[in-house]
Amino acid sequence: MLKNLLILAALLLPVSFAQADQYKVGELTIAQPWSMELPPNAPAAAAYFVIHNSGQQPDRLVSVDTPIAATAELHEHVHANGLMKMQQVPAVDIPPGADATFAPMGYHVMMLDLKDKSSLIEGAQFPLTLHFEKSGNITVQVVVLKQAPMQGMHNH
Numbered sequence: 001m002l003k004n005l006l007i008l009a010a011l012l013l014p015v016s017f018a019q020a021d022q023y024k025v026g027e028l029t030i031a032q033p034w035s036m037e038l039p040p041n042a043p044a045a046a047a048y049f050v051i052h053n054s055g056q057q058p059d060r061l062v063s064v065d066t067p068i069a070a071t072a073e074l075h076e077h078v079h080a081n082g083l084m085k086m087q088q089v090p091a092v093d094i095p096p097g098a099d100a101t102f103a104p105m106g107y108h109v110m111m112l113d114l115k116d117k118s119s120l121i122e123g124a125q126f127p128l129t130l131h132f133e134k135s136g137n138i139t140v141q142v143v144v145l146k147q148a149p150m151q152g153m154h155n156h
Helices: 002-020
Strands: 022-025 028-036 044-053 059-065 069-080 083-088 092-094 099-102 108-114 125-132 136-145
Touching: 022 136, 028 125, 044 059, 044 069, 044 092, 044 136, 059 069, 092 099
Parallel strands: 028 136
Antiparallel strands: 022 028, 028 044, 044 099, 044 108, 059 092, 059 125, 069 083, 069 108, 125 136
């Protein structure tokens, strides 16, 4: 009986961890903020998360900032002339009842001119402040991972 409970607890642990990584501002929920561990000489890093809008009105992520980088920008990957390229975007819309997914090969926060590379080691965390047009600002803790989380890779 105890062995079964321990197995069940071990199976539920990742779900509990994922649920704990949620932040709420206004009608928006920001889930699973994460970044990939990088080598010490990396000039830039990216952060990912999912924003869910449970409200009746659209909102917009207009900017981001973090103390670990001189500049943080909203970017997206796009297909152009058969090539994938990354480009800065002025804002990201979050329609009512929908998700805006920030994931590899999609929207992401690009952090340039890194100031604190010790924040990009597996298991470390760093603050990232999201600035929304209607809901205001919220600071989330971005967890640095060795590889992308499975739940962070889905799209709605």
